[in-house]
Amino acid sequence: MEKPEPKDLSYYYSRVTMNRQASKMKQFYQYFLIPGIGNLAGGLPNPGYFPYDTLEASTALPDRFKPTPNKPVDPPVSELGNCTLSDSPAVSRVLVPHDSAEPNLLRKIDLTTALQYGTAQGYPPLYSFIRSFVQTNLHPNVPYKGGPEVILTCGSTDGFAKTLECFSNIWDEERDWIREREGILCEEFAYMNAIQAARPRGLNVVPVAIDDEGMLASGKGGLEEVLASWDKSKGKRPHLMYTVTMGQNPTSGLLSVKRRKEIYSLCQKYDIIIVEDDPYWYLQYPSGNRLSMKARGKPVSENFPIDPAHNYNASSGGKSSGFDFLDSLVPSYLSMDVDGRVVRLDTFSKTVAPGCRLGWITAQPDVVERIQRITETSTQQPSGFVQSLIAELIMGPSKSGDPGKGGSKDGSGWKVDGWVRWLEGLRGNYERRMQLMSTILEDGKYLIQSSRRGSRLSASDEEEYEVLHKTQLYDFAYPMAGMFLWMRAHYETHPLYQDVEHQRLAQALWVFMTTKPYLVLLSPGSIFCPTPEIMAEKGWQYFRLCFAAVNDDVVEKYSKAIVKAFTDFWAIDDVKKIDDLLDDDEKVQARLANAAMQNQVSLNCHGAHEM
Amino acid sequence: MEKPEPKDLSYYYSRVTMNRQASKMKQFYQYFLIPGIGNLAGGLPNPGYFPYDTLEASTALPDRFKPTPNKPVDPPVSELGNCTLSDSPAVSRVLVPHDSAEPNLLRKIDLTTALQYGTAQGYPPLYSFIRSFVQTNLHPNVPYKGGPEVILTCGSTDGFAKTLECFSNIWDEERDWIREREGILCEEFAYMNAIQAARPRGLNVVPVAIDDEGMLASGKGGLEEVLASWDKSKGKRPHLMYTVTMGQNPTSGLLSVKRRKEIYSLCQKYDIIIVEDDPYWYLQYPSGNRLSMKARGKPVSENFPIDPAHNYNASSGGKSSGFDFLDSLVPSYLSMDVDGRVVRLDTFSKTVAPGCRLGWITAQPDVVERIQRITETSTQQPSGFVQSLIAELIMGPSKSGDPGKGGSKDGSGWKVDGWVRWLEGLRGNYERRMQLMSTILEDGKYLIQSSRRGSRLSASDEEEYEVLHKTQLYDFAYPMAGMFLWMRAHYETHPLYQDVEHQRLAQALWVFMTTKPYLVLLSPGSIFCPTPEIMAEKGWQYFRLCFAAVNDDVVEKYSKAIVKAFTDFWAIDDVKKIDDLLDDDEKVQARLANAAMQNQVSLNCHGAHEM
The missing domain is CATH 3.40.640.10 (Type I PLP-dependent aspartate aminotransferase-like (Major domain))
Structure with missing residues (x-):
């Protein structure tokens, strides 16, 4: 069956986009193809005057990190990889030469082309x-x-x-x-x-x-x-x-x-x-569903069959990507x-x-x-520095007369196989951190309090016995993908829920966590609300935790700190303590703002864009 | 005297710019400064998972190229530099390490910071x-x-x-x-x-x-x-x-x-x-004025005193830049x-x-x-690949515990001195190319035709003598700066000026130059006209020649080819030849368009942006 043409969506182009002319230069560029033509037309600097003679890099081999299985019941496919650089992992040397003799521009990777003006498509x-x-x-x-x-x-x-x-x-x-x-x-x-x-x-x-x-x-x-x-x-x-x-x-x-x-x-x-x-x-993370089943008896979503053989591409009757990982x-x-x-x-x-x-x-x-x-x-165009170094890493040099070196052991480049293997390794490491954080938080989400009570067992007998109170502190869905865990604090179970304005209570918990001994900074839900209505209605109840940026031991330490902070915060039953926390925070903020002013640049460095 | 505050120009901000809120995150970032804080707030990947362990480069030393004098009468200050890479010029090894121990973020250059999310200011x-x-x-x-x-x-x-x-x-x-x-x-x-x-x-x-x-x-x-x-x-x-x-x-x-x-x-x-x-x-290029004086007896502009000691900064009573070159x-x-x-x-x-x-x-x-x-x-932000490689080249590593290497011989970075020296060297090389092209074109701008005539010297004596016709083919101003020579063709002296529509004549000359034996491509003036009126009025009379992109020998060869093409084109006195040139060109264009279609990407590579 003939495939359909894509729909013409040009009626949705903005007025400025409609006004943009296609480059009239294209006709002109054709003359560049005249054999032996001397080009005094372009406005280019001379590549001999670039101060970089080569670009090089030490890079990872694609199997540096250990994957997790595509089907959560299987063991990881490789035990080769390590999680940290401290084990001096195997490296490759990537080199982008100043000039490659390769005539095909789709295979030629060198500084003469990469650091020159190039094409907008890449x-x-x-x-x-x-x-x-x-x-x-x-x-x-x-x-x-x-x-x-x-x-x-x-x-x-x-x-x-x-x-x-x-x-x-x-x-x-x-x-x-x-x-x-x-x-x-x-x-x-x-x-x-x-x-x-x-x-x-x-x-x-x-x-x-x-x-x-x-x-x-x-x-x-x-x-x-x-x-x-x-x-x-x-x-x-x-x-x-x-x-x-x-x-x-x-x-x-x-x-x-x-x-x-x-x-x-x-x-x-x-x-x-x-x-x-x-x-x-x-x-x-296929293991998100599995962990959820195990801990809670239900998957994150019914729309994800637990059947580990479920293949989304194949199920739609389509072509395979050529890789089990991508197909999964x-x-x-x-x-x-x-x-x-x-x-x-x-x-x-x-x-x-x-x-x-x-x-x-x-x-x-x-x-x-x-x-x-x-x-x-x-x-x-994106910078030629990064474009050439990534091209050389993944594609490697062409075969004939090209002094470049790619990111594989033999210098030939990772190729698609290596690239997919690299992604699998990353998935593996982030997935294990997700599991670590989720497990600790799952274990700590209830506050178990006991009290001893007396009760009459029978008309003649009186005995002490223990009553367990189970209070839910927070909840979350096991992350099925990405870098974050999204947590809703159950403020409605807090002893002061009726006495303190709710957003104030949430703010106090967030501040509480930044103080000793917890010392942990989470992203408050309010900063992910596209409208003020959502922020007021429910944004304040959430925190976003990132398990990606820090190492496993740090994930573990601070996940535990969060559990401890929740537990301790739920023990606060005096409104004055909440007031004190927020008052103290104003002083802390003033002090930090001052420090920040003196160190403006360093402040802006902390992944400012990517909250 | 107190300096004035800059004027408030916010009434000129666009509506969209007015609507842009300052980042509300700034208050939030302050918490990153709490000593020992565990940051689960950012949405960053882990720098241990970047596949690049180091970035490196072979780079030029700052004195690779020979400067020209700031005062055109002086000899170049250094004879160290060479014009081409063929002499295996001295190089330095630049290295951006994965981690630098330097605590000051304004001096710390490493991949952990450069390849992470960063700040919009750079x-x-x-x-x-x-x-x-x-x-x-x-x-x-x-x-x-x-x-x-x-x-x-x-x-x-x-x-x-x-x-x-x-x-x-x-x-x-x-x-x-x-x-x-x-x-x-x-x-x-x-x-x-x-x-x-x-x-x-x-x-x-x-x-x-x-x-x-x-x-x-x-x-x-x-x-x-x-x-x-x-x-x-x-x-x-x-x-x-x-x-x-x-x-x-x-x-x-x-x-x-x-x-x-x-x-x-x-x-x-x-x-x-x-x-x-x-x-x-x-x-x-101070020598632009000097060459113009020498060849034509007048400077490019009267506003540039020929006095080589003229110092523009000092003349306005200001501070020195600290460098003779910059002051000049x-x-x-x-x-x-x-x-x-x-x-x-x-x-x-x-x-x-x-x-x-x-x-x-x-x-x-x-x-x-x-x-x-x-x-x-x-x-x-610009790519961290280029930002870190340039920072390391110029600034070099900090002193303490930083395994980086900069672009100087001792690995310490070019510093401001080296950077200025590099610019002087570039100026020198481009200036010499400007001189080469200008001199050849100056020499060829007149067509000298001679004819022998008889004339009566005296009542009794008749003798043959020679008459020289001097026809100006084109004109240009000596480039005082930049990468281009801007040439106006004197079509009004062409034998067919009255017989051929002028823009057609100009187009024919441009095509003529792309044919054998000239084989040279110039940028037609028409592509630099901001309005159709300017194109019609005079844009068609101009060509832009770039002396920057190609080596000296190529500048020389094609400058001469241009002179030859002008001379030969002015010998055309048959309208049919003009017609043929343009007809042939249509065929050439069709052929090239075809070749271009099959090689779309390579076509787009020729500095498409920078005409």
Whole structure:
């Protein structure tokens, strides 16, 4: 059967995007191909004047870290990897030469090309690797004709900014009619940096209710309800959706194929473009469901069959990625994108390092072409330093006369196999930390208090016996993906719940945890609320815990500290202690603000973007 | 005397910029400073999982290339440097370690910090180096209180896009009143990538007449005339100016201090923000004036005293930069920016390599703060790969327990001295190429034809004698800065000037040069015209020649080829030959387009952005 063409979505392009001309230079570039032509036309510096003669790196081999199984009942496939660098793990030497003799620009990796002006779609070798990986391995089942195109970005925040620029018009309350206001849907707890990119443009940020796996299609506050009951006096019905479907930030939700299908259908019905931001896609944890079953007798979501042989790609009758690991993962919205309405954001931030500032957009070719035009007059291209060093690491040098060296033992590059193996190792390490944190928190979520009571056992006999009170301190869903554990504190069981304003109580607990002996900093739920209403209604009840950034021993130590802090905080039954905590905190804040002022830069260094 | 505060320009912020909230996280970050705090709040990956254990590079020593004198009559100060890499020049080994023990974040250069999420203002060590270089060496005389602030960008195109976002509102012909349309001034020949960034936003692009040094303050088409006679039916009088004042692209103009003062005054009078894009500031060629004097008996511009001791900084009674080289350069608009109305764009594209995608913006602190907010939700920061490799190259490791290595012989980093010396070497090499190209073109600009005539010397004597016809083929100003030579073809002297439509004649010459035996590709003037009127009026008469991208021998070969092509083209006196050239070209174009289609990526590689 002939695949359908992707839908023409150009009526959703912003006015600025409509105005962007395709580069008129293309016709001109053709002349560069005249054999032997002397090019005095370009405005380029001379590559002989770059101060870098080579770029090099010591890098990991792909099997540095131990994977966890794709099917949670199996043992890890390799015991080779270690968790820390202290064991002097095997390394490879990557080298990007100044000049490669390779004539094919899709295989030539050298500084003369990588550090020169390049193409907006990306450094040709890296672009071609990513394009092939995306089309063949990551999304082998995109249903529209010709499949998706890719363009490299300076990371997903850049990718999202460009997508917004492409698909949204600026609206201003004082100037424009409310009927012209455009909107963007998002999860009711969301990654706020994305929301902060949308809001200054005047976009109406419209939250959709979620459960433990992610956005709800139906039910109260779910997508259907939000769209069907849209009140036009608030502006246009949203035509954009921003969603993180795998290891959602902050909730760690992993959206099942079943739910995806329901949501995609609604997006078809209401003609919505889905912007799928998936930095954590390869961090999916089958053991989350298993641990939940074991501890609680139920899975995180009924939509994830416990059957460990469940294969999401195969179940949809599609092609295999070629790798068991990739086949085991919930696939992207792209896998069901018959219309071409999915714009997917990927990043190297979590697979290599955030400082790469490198990622890519996958979408139908027309959309990618528009984003290319935006790129030409903004970032132009990601840095050639990172593009060449990653290209050399993964692809390695071409065979003939290329003095480069890639990241494999033999210098040939990781290739797709190595890249997938690397991702499996990362998944393994993060999954084990998730298990560690979850287990400690599961064990500590009830406060068990006992009291001795006297009771009459019989008419003649009186005996003392023990009564156990079980108080739930907090709850969470086992993380099915990502880097976070999302915890709801059960303030309603706190002795002072009736006496202290609830948000104040929550604030006091958060401060309490930053004091000795607990000394642990969590992200308060309030900073993930896309609207003030959500913050007031329930945002204050939550904390986000990151198990990814610190080593296992630290995860263990502070997970225990959190349990201890909860236990001790629930022992506070004097309102004055709450007042004191918050008063003290004001002094602490003042002192820290002062220290901060004197050390502005260092303050800004702590992963400021990525809360 | 107390310096004035910079002027509050916030009334020029765009609506989107006004809407941008300062990050609410700042208060939160303070808690990161609590001693011993366990941070489960950030959303960061673990630096132990970055596949790069070190980054390394072989780099040039700062004295690799031979400088030219600051005063053209002096010999070069050093004969150490070489022009090409073939001599196996001395190299240094730069190393960015995985971890540095240095506690001061402004001096700590390692992968744990550089490849992690960072701050939007830039990687702290590199940011602090640039800030200090800017304030102390590059612009020691900024007149407003506190001086300017800096923020790193992903290159100047990114910097300009952010500046436009900060200071301009989107306007749409079909939707908005003409009276709301904002405008941007630029040189009448301009760097079109910047214009293409402005135009889709609906900005009115308003060219200002230029002469050989740059924008005209007064006179026909000059800034005063454009602003004083502004016709409001075309929209608002422009409040933005985009200008390249040093080695202007495409004209190579170098704007004198005298002219700067006149233009700055007008910008004060009409309240205009000056966006100064200066990728070529360190490529100023005192020998341009000397060569012009020698060959033509007049300088490129009377505003540049031939007195080689003329020191632009000292002449304005200011502080020295600390370096003769920097003192010898025409200073930025910032040096007279009492109001804080200058936003300057710098880049490493020409000092290190375009592929860095690294630069910075210098402006008054409030403007930089707004651009920081824009950065937080778009590019976040330049790639840590390039930031750390450049920081290590120039700054080198700190003294205590830091296993890094910088770009000096002893591994300590180039420091400011080395950086300035590197720039001098680059200036030297590009200046010599400028001299080479200019000299060849100067020698070839007239077509000398002789004919023998009979004439009566006296009543009784008749003798044959020779008559020389001198026809000017083209003209140019000696480049005073930058990478280009801007040439005007004197089509009015061509035998077919009356018979062929002029733009057709120009097109034919351009095509003629791409054919054998000349085989040389120039940039046609038409691609530097910000408006169709300028293209029709005079754009077609010009070519831009780049002497920077290719080696000396290639500059020589193709400069000669150009002279030959002009000479031969002026010998064409049959209209049919012009027709044939253009017909053939259509076939060539079709063939090349076909080849191009099959090789799309490679086509896009030829410095597509940087025409």
